[in-house]
Amino acid sequence: xxxxxxxxxxxxxxxxxxxxxxxxxxxxxxxxxxxxxxxxxxxxxxxxxxxxxxxxxxxxxxxxxxxxxxxxxxxxxxxxxxxxxxxxxxxxxxxxxxxxxxxxxxxxxxxxxxxxxxxxxxxxxxxxxxxxxxxxxxxxxxxxxxxxxxxxxxxxxxxxxxxxxxxxxxxxxxxxxxxxxxxxxxxxxxxxxxxxxxxxxxxxxxxxxxxxxxxxxxxxxxxxxxxxxxxxxxxxxxxxxxxxxxxxxxxxxxxxxxxxxxxxxxxxxxxxxxxxxxxxxxxxxxxxxxxxxxxxxxxxxxxxxxxxxxxxxxxxxxxxxxxxxxxxxxxxxxxxxxxxxxxxxxxxxxxxxxxxxxxxxxxxxxxxxxxxxxxxxxxxxxxxxxxxxxxxxxxxxxxxxxxxxxxxxxxxxxxxxxxxxxxxxxxxxxxxxxxxxxxxxxxxxxxxxxxxxxxxxxxxxxxxxxxxxxxxxxxxxxxx
Amino acid sequence: xxxxxxxxxxxxxxxxxxxxxxxxxxxxxxxxxxxxxxxxxxxxxxxxxxxxxxxxxxxxxxxxxxxxxxxxxxxxxxxxxxxxxxxxxxxxxxxxxxxxxxxxxxxxxxxxxxxxxxxxxxxxxxxxxxxxxxxxxxxxxxxxxxxxxxxxxxxxxxxxxxxxxxxxxxxxxxxxxxxxxxxxxxxxxxxxxxxxxxxxxxxxxxxxxxxxxxxxxxxxxxxxxxxxxxxxxxxxxxxxxxxxxxxxxxxxxxxxxxxxxxxxxxxxxxxxxxxxxxxxxxxxxxxxxxxxxxxxxxxxxxxxxxxxxxxxxxxxxxxxxxxxxxxxxxxxxxxxxxxxxxxxxxxxxxxxxxxxxxxxxxxxxxxxxxxxxxxxxxxxxxxxxxxxxxxxxxxxxxxxxxxxxxxxxxxxxxxxxxxxxxxxxxxxxxxxxxxxxxxxxxxxxxxxxxxxxxxxxxxxxxxxxxxxxxxxxxxxxxxxxxxxxxxxxxxxxxxxx
Numbered sequence: 001x002x003x004x005x006x007x008x009x010x011x012x013x014x015x016x017x018x019x020x021x022x023x024x025x026x027x028x029x030x031x032x033x034x035x036x037x038x039x040x041x042x043x044x045x046x047x048x049x050x051x052x053x054x055x056x057x058x059x060x061x062x063x064x065x066x067x068x069x070x071x072x073x074x075x076x077x078x079x080x081x082x083x084x085x086x087x088x089x090x091x092x093x094x095x096x097x098x099x100x101x102x103x104x105x106x107x108x109x110x111x112x113x114x115x116x117x118x119x120x121x122x123x124x125x126x127x128x129x130x131x132x133x134x135x136x137x138x139x140x141x142x143x144x145x146x147x148x149x150x151x152x153x154x155x156x157x158x159x160x161x162x163x164x165x166x167x168x169x170x171x172x173x174x175x176x177x178x179x180x181x182x183x184x185x186x187x188x189x190x191x192x193x194x195x196x197x198x199x200x201x202x203x204x205x206x207x208x209x210x211x212x213x214x215x216x217x218x219x220x221x222x223x224x225x226x227x228x229x230x231x232x233x234x235x236x237x238x239x240x241x242x243x244x245x246x247x248x249x250x251x252x253x254x255x256x257x258x259x260x261x262x263x264x265x266x267x268x269x270x271x272x273x274x275x276x277x278x279x280x281x282x283x284x285x286x287x288x289x290x291x292x293x294x295x296x297x298x299x300x301x302x303x304x305x306x307x308x309x310x311x312x313x314x315x316x317x318x319x320x321x322x323x324x325x326x327x328x329x330x331x332x333x334x335x336x337x338x339x340x341x342x343x344x345x346x347x348x349x350x351x352x353x354x355x356x357x358x359x360x361x362x363x364x365x366x367x368x369x370x371x372x373x374x375x376x377x378x379x380x381x382x383x384x385x386x387x388x389x390x391x392x393x394x395x396x397x398x399x400x401x402x403x404x405x406x407x408x409x410x411x412x413x414x415x416x417x418x419x420x421x422x423x424x425x426x427x428x429x430x431x432x433x434x435x436x437x438x439x440x441x442x443x444x445x446x447x448x449x450x451x452x453x454x455x456x457x458x459x460x461x462x463x464x465x466x467x468x469x470x471x472x473x474x475x476x477x478x479x480x
Numbered sequence: 481x482x483x484x485x486x487x488x489x490x491x492x493x494x495x496x497x498x499x500x501x502x503x504x505x506x507x508x509x510x511x512x513x514x515x516x517x518x519x520x521x522x523x524x525x526x527x528x529x530x531x532x533x534x535x536x537x538x539x540x541x542x543x544x545x546x547x548x549x550x551x552x553x554x555x556x557x558x559x560x561x562x563x564x565x566x567x568x569x570x571x572x573x574x575x576x577x578x579x580x581x582x583x584x585x586x587x588x589x590x591x592x593x594x595x596x597x598x599x600x601x602x603x604x605x606x607x608x609x610x611x612x613x614x615x616x617x618x619x620x621x622x623x624x625x626x627x628x629x630x631x632x633x634x635x636x637x638x639x640x641x642x643x644x645x646x647x648x649x650x651x652x653x654x655x656x657x658x659x660x661x662x663x664x665x666x667x668x669x670x671x672x673x674x675x676x677x678x679x680x681x682x683x684x685x686x687x688x689x690x691x692x693x694x695x696x697x698x699x700x701x702x703x704x705x706x707x708x709x710x711x712x713x714x715x716x717x718x719x720x721x722x723x724x725x726x727x728x729x730x731x732x733x734x735x736x737x738x739x740x741x742x743x744x745x746x747x748x749x750x751x752x753x754x755x756x757x758x759x760x761x762x763x764x765x766x767x768x769x770x771x772x773x774x775x776x777x778x779x780x781x782x783x784x785x786x787x788x789x790x791x792x793x794x795x796x797x798x799x800x801x802x803x804x805x806x807x808x809x810x811x812x813x814x815x816x817x818x819x820x821x822x823x824x825x826x827x828x829x830x831x832x833x834x835x836x837x838x839x840x841x842x843x844x845x846x847x848x849x850x851x852x853x854x855x856x857x858x859x860x861x862x863x864x865x866x867x868x869x870x871x872x873x874x875x876x877x878x879x880x881x882x883x884x885x886x887x888x889x890x891x892x893x894x895x896x897x898x899x900x901x902x903x904x905x906x907x908x909x910x911x912x913x914x915x916x917x918x919x920x921x922x923x924x925x926x927x928x929x930x931x932x933x934x935x936x937x938x939x940x941x942x943x944x945x946x947x948x949x950x951x952x953x954x955x956x957x958x959x960x961x962x963x964x965x966x967x968x969x970x971x972x973x974x975x976x977x
Contacts, residue, residue, distance in 0.1 A: 233947050238905030241954035245939040258947040272949045372867065376876040383946065407730035440736050447883070449748025449763050450726050453736040 022182055023080040023140055024114045027054040027062050028133050029102070029178065030078075030085065033071040038366035039398075041346035041357065042474045047073070053132035053179030054102065055187065058115045062088065062102040063212070064178030065192050066095050067157045069102065070342040077104060079113060080140055092219040095342055096227050098157040098192050099207065099215045100178075118209045119186030121295070122147045122166070130170045130191050130204070132179030145170025145202070152298045153205060156193055159361065160339040161227065163304060164297070165205045172204030181206045214305055225308045228329035230300070231264020232257050234276060237286040246275055247320040253277055254317070255288045255299070262385045264332035269325055271318065278315035279303075303329060334387040337361065337378070344480040347427050351434045351475075352441075352459040353400035353466045354408060354452070356416060358427045359393040367397065371413035373447050392426040396445070396452075400470045404458045411452055414445035428478055518608045520625055520633070520674055522572035523548040523558050523582070523596065529565045532858040533895070535841040536972050541567060546672025547625060548596060549681050552609045556582070556596040557703065559686050560589045561649060562672040563596070564837050571598055575631040578603070586710045589650040589835055590718050592686055592698060593706045612700050612707075613680035615785065618643055622660060622677045624685060624695065626667040638662025638695065645790040646696070649687065650835050653718065654792045658683055658697040664690075705797050716801040719822035721792070722754015723747050723761060728777045737766065738813050744768045745779040752886050753829065759820040761809065768815065769808035770794055795822060831881035831888055832856055842925045844975040846932055846940065847902035847958040848965055851914065853925050854878065854891035871911040873946065889923025894944070898969050902957045909948065916943040926977055 029052045036045045052068030054077065062077060069075060069090055076085035086109045093100040104110070122128060129144045145168045153165040168181065172194045181189035189206030218224055234255040237243055248254055257274045260266050270276075277283070279302045282290040289296045303312055306329055314325040341362050349356045357363055359378055369375065377386055377393050386393070394416045399408050416424045419433035420442055434441060441459070443452040467475070528541040544563075548556035548571070556571065563569055569582040580603040587594040598604060616622070618640055626634040638660040645654045660675065673685040675697050683697035709716050725745040728734055733746070744766040750757045768774065770791050773781040780788040799805060801824040809818045827833055833855045841858070844851045852858065856878055862870040877884070877891050893913045897903050914922045917931035918941055932940060935955035943950045962974060 235948040236905050239952065240904065241902065241939055241957065242905070242952040244954070245937070245941065245952040256949065258949040370868075372875065372879050376872065376880075379872050380876075404732070407733070410726075440732075442736065447880070449724065450733070450746050453730070453732040455732050455735070458732065 021114070021185070022055075022116075022129075022131050022142075022180065024112065025056045025116045026131055026140055026179070027056060027064075027077045027079055029054050029062075029064055029068055029088070030076045031069050031072045032074040033069075034073050035071055036344065036346050036362075038346050038357070038363050041348040041355075041477065042350070042472050051133055051175050052177040053175065053191075055131075055178075055180040056110065056113045056115050057118075057187075060103055060107075060110045061091065062104070063180075063190065064100050064102060065157070065190065065207075066093050066098045066100045066342070067192075068178045069093065069100050070095070070157075075102065077102065077109070079109070092215075092224045093343070094215050094218070094224050094226070095158050096155070096161045096339070097163055097207065097211050097215055098155050099190065099212060101219065116180060116182075116187045117185075118212060119183060119188045121150060121208055121210070121293070122183050122188045124148070124150070126183065128168055128170065128188060128206075129182045130168070130172055130176060130179060130206075131182065132172075132176035132191060134171075134173035134175035136173070141176075143171040145204070148203075150208070150295065150297075152300070158339045160335060163211050163227075164208050164301060166208045168204050168206060169202040170204060171202070172206075176204075187212075210305060214307075218307060226331045228265060228303060228306055228308055228310070229332050229335070230266045230270070230303055230312070230327060230329070231261040231332040231335070232266050232270055233259045233261075234288055234299075236288060237275065246317065248275065248317070252286050253283050254286055255284055259383070261332060261334070261382050263334045263382075263387060265330045266327050269327050270314065270316070273318075274325075275317040276314055277317060277322075278313075280313055281315075334382045337381050337387075340365075341480075345477055347477050347480065348397075349427060349430045349434065349476040349478075350400070350467075350472055351430075352454045352462065353402040353405045353470075354396055354443075354454075355398035355400065356394055356427065356430045357397040359395055363397070367413075369413045374413050374415060377415060377446075390425055394424050394427050394430055396443075400466050400472070402462055402466050402469075404454065404462045405452075408452050411445055411448065414448055416443060417446040418442075418444040431476055431478060518606070519550045519610045520574060520627070521548050521550065521556055521607075522546075522574060522627060523556065523562060523672070524570045524572060525563045525566045526568045527563070527565045528567050530836075530841050532841055532852070532855070532861045535843040535852060536976070544670045544672075546670040547627065547674055548672070549674040549684070550604065550607050550609045551612070551681065551707075554597060554601055554604055554609075555585065556598075557674075557681075557684060558594050558596060559672040559684055559698070560587045560592045560594045561686070562670060563587060563594050564589065564650075566838075569596060571596070571603065573631075574627050574633070577631070586706075586715060587838070588706060588709075588715070588717055589837055590648065590653045591655060591702050591706050592648050592650060593684070593703065595707075595710055610674070610676075610679075610681040612703055613677050613682040614700060616640060616643075616658065616677055616682055616700070618787070620677060622662075622675050622682045624660070624662055624664060625674045625676060626665070628667070634665075634667060636662050636664055641694075643699070643786045643789060645792055650837075652834075653720075654790065654796065655702050655718070656699050656786070656789065656793050656797055658699040660685075660695040660697055661693055662695055663693050664688055664695065701793070701797050705800070709800065717824040718796050719799055719801040719803065719824055720751075720754060721756050721795040721805075721820060721822065722751040722758075722825075723756035724749035724751075725767065725779055727779065728766065737764075739766055739810060741768070741810075743774055743776045744810060745775060745777065749882075751882055754825070755820050755823045758823075759807075759818055761807070761818060761820065762811065764811070766810040767791075767807055768810050771806050831884055831891060832878040840976055842975075842977050844925050844929050844932070844977070845898070845965070845971065846928075846942075846974075847953045847961065848898040848900035849894050849903060849906070849909075849942070849953070850896050850898060851892055851925060851928055852895045854893060858895075873913065874911060877913075887923070889927075890925070892922045892925055892928055894942075898965065900961060900965055900968075902953050902961055906951055909951075912947070913945040914942060915945045917941070925975075929975060929977060 032049050034045045034047050037043050054062045054064035075088040077088045078085045086104045088102045088104045091101040149167040155161045172191050176191045179191045180187045191206050194204035235258050237254050254275045254277050260270050279299050290299045311326050422433045441454045525544050528538045531537050531539050546562045548558040571580045571582045581599040582596040585595040585597045620640045624636045641661045642659040646657045675682045683699045685695050688695045726748050747765045781791050804819050804821050807818045836855050836857045859866050859870040896910050899907045920931040922928050940953040
């Protein structure tokens with residue numbers, strides 16, 4: 001399989017562009033990647049190839065999108081006017097903001113290449129040019145458009161992150177991913193996603209420089225830490241009765257906290273019902289926006305630009321009394337269950353032909369199970385604090401049919417609650433439980449009255465038969 | 481998964497379809513069938529269900545036609561589905577097309593049966609009631625009665641292919657059914673048709689699968705149970721043992737629990753407040769016999785009349801609420817008798833009722849916020865795929881209602897907002913579960929209506945189990961806007977309890 005990164009319809013660029021200087025910075029990236037197979041997790045997965053764009057920045061580094069190089073097994077880059085592909089490697093990859101940095105060990109590659117500098121947030125209606133290797137040919141392509149809107153939008157690579165984005169009306173097509181969007185000789189964004197022509201016309205998105213700069217700063221210590229998050233939900237305070245009941249004047253400021261997600265930065269500091277008035281001293285409008293750099297943005301933008309361990313200060317009203325809160329920022333781990341994961345090997349345990357796997361977004365999209373209890377536990381993992389008792393939801397994901405497990409079929413997608421009385425809180429507990437010697441292994445599923453019972457002796461006798469018949473090359477993998 | 485089959489098999493029951501392609505079969509009459517013309521009536525029912533999204537309105541009315549069987553006592557027996565949510569029921573004589581309005585005397589959706597009585601009893605003069613059949617066996621022939629448009633009887637002969645217990649349409653209660661193989665044509669507009677054997681009523685056809693040409697009948701034991709209850713001053717309905725079980729076929733399970741005798745089923749679930757729980761039955765018990773009848777590993781016993789069928793026939797149909805059944809239980813190596821005093825389910829105590837017929841859903845509108853109590857028909861408003869498309873937290877409450885604390889009461893939720901000046905900023909709220917109003921716990925809409933009489937400092941404070949946490953309404957504003965809200969949204973009333 002070969003694909004170009006990014007999905008969009010094709011539109012011609014109308015005006016001539018001065019492509020020559022940027023051509024000295026532009027890089028064509030060919031990636032060979034391997035997608036793990038969650039349905040047969042012991043198998044290595046399918047290999048596919050794709051093309052994306054990138055550009056050289058300071059320090060002999062190449063910037064591109066994370067989704068261009070995700071799950072990559074082999075990467076090559078080539079530059080304009082030099083057909084030779086150079087092997088490249090990933091320095092840093094940030095799946096939450098869809099950015100990655102590559103480098104090429106062969107120093108000759110960077111000879112004659114010019115590092116690009118970053119600009120700021122372009123004005124609405126100003127023109128920008130998009131460079132890349134989109135569908136329609138193999139050479140450098142340029143399209144031009146104007147800045148349509150600056151807004152918070154979901155980043156579809158992770159599927160659960162939202163950050164600042166800039167919408168442009170230039171044609172962005174598969175193969176544009178990772179390419180620079182230029183204005184006045186500076187990079188003002190990295191093209192990364194858009195709508196297909198079936199959904200919306202001329203809607204493309206680029207990652208703006210505040211997000212890019214944050215990424216570059218985060219990796220300065222040689223390690224990418226991910227975004228931090230307050231992990232609270234808040235609601236507008238337009239209702240006059242709500243304002244009066246909370247003792248707020250009619251000045252259009254303040255939002256009310258709905259939920260404080262457990263395990264998140266604000267857990268135990270901010271309380272549901274708190275009215276947030278200021279964040280780092282910036283007044284919060286009752287629609288949840290603040291004024292920053294002369295632009296109206298979501299209050300989360302303050303947190304977006306901070307790093308792990310930084311603090312954010314909040315002015316709030318609690319029970320009608322003003323209080324000041326300081327929240328040390330961290331990554332909210334339970335949320336990551338709902339994010340697409342990359343560069344990970346599926347974890348599993350096979351025992352007696354029963355396959356056990358932890359549940360995450362990758363698992364759910366591979367199986368799309370109908371089981372209601374499983375879907376509830378997954379959907380409400382954060383909201384209902386399911387992670388507290390069960391940091392991982394471990395399910396019986398498959399049955400490699402054999403006489404010893406012929407009565408286990410009803411239990412597929414059941415959530416493993418206990419094995420021989422041991423609470424199963426993560427996949428490792430399953431491996432440990434089956435490693436303990438016992439005559440019987442009694443597997444109790446959540447909400448199912450009948451246990452699965454496996455006789456140790458029968459499992460031992462069936463082992464080679466099952467592994468051989470189903471081509472199971474590994475009985476467990478406990479490491480991502 | 482086992483529990484899901486128990487609670488949701490209703491969704492899986494095949495749709496009732498009549499095919500138009502099967503050839504007309506004019507089977508030879510089996511003797512006394514001409515009597516059918518004197519014992520069968522067309523029943524036309526105009527039904528109208530409430531709209532659970534807008535519970536103050538009803539959906540468009542629709543008509544269902546079927547055939548009813550005249551039985552002893554001047555009653556016409558039909559399926560409950562035929563007259564579900566009926567506004568008007570009409571009887572029509574087959575040949576003369578003479579009509580009479582009818583009264584629904586008794587309806588039970590669990591066994592899918594209803595008794596009708598003509599408004600004027602003279603209407604039935606000259607007609608002959610049918611006796612209920614007895615002693616039918618697998619392999620017997622039976623005749624499905626339909627009417628031609630000219631009122632002539634159309635008969636289709638079929639063979640009784642199996643006698644088993646299966647989920648009934650409305651509530652998935654497991655009761656006895658007769659399964660008949662017969663090539664039926666669509667004629668009477670619905671699946672409610674009498675089935676005869678030797679001039680007696682063998683049962684009522686309640687669903688038909690045109691592809692497999694298989695019809696499910698409500699058999700005599702279920703009809704008799706219904707009639708016996710209907711003759712009582714207080715209709716007791718069908719009893720439930722209040723537990724779920726699974727097979728003990730798995731030899732590893734049998735060995736592990738030390739079950740060294742053949743047969744027996746493993747109890748997987750004890751419904752809170754049910755007969756089994758009251759009797760002291762426990763999860764993991766093995767039921768070896770009931771009333772001295774041995775139970776096999778799949779839960780069947782040898783019935784004198786019907787052969788191997790599920791023991792639920794004994795608990796649900798042969799027995800009546802109030803009867804006591806002796807269960808022989810195997811628990812931790814010991815065998816003992818456990819008397820279980822059977823009870824019918826008190827549907828009003830269900831957290832989310834599985835069906836909701838012939839009565840209007842409750843609602844309370846406060847300021848423009850519409851509050852409802854959760855029921856499965858509300859979720860089913862999302863269509864055939866409601867399990868996946870309806871709000872998932874509500875679906876989970878419905879599916880796992882037996883795992884909630886028994887005093888949880890009803891789930892009251894804000895279903896939608898009719899925007900008004902009072903609800904400014906709340907327009908996007910929908911399907912969020914209410915926990916408290918004005919500091920009072922909410923376990924029913926009545927609780928909510930009562931709490932709304934006690935605003936705090938001039939505000940209604942409404943708290944939710946989930947986002948947005950809490951909202952406020954101006955109590956005086958809510959009171960002052962009642963008439964305007966009612967008029968603007970054409971609401972017949974702002975609450976119905």
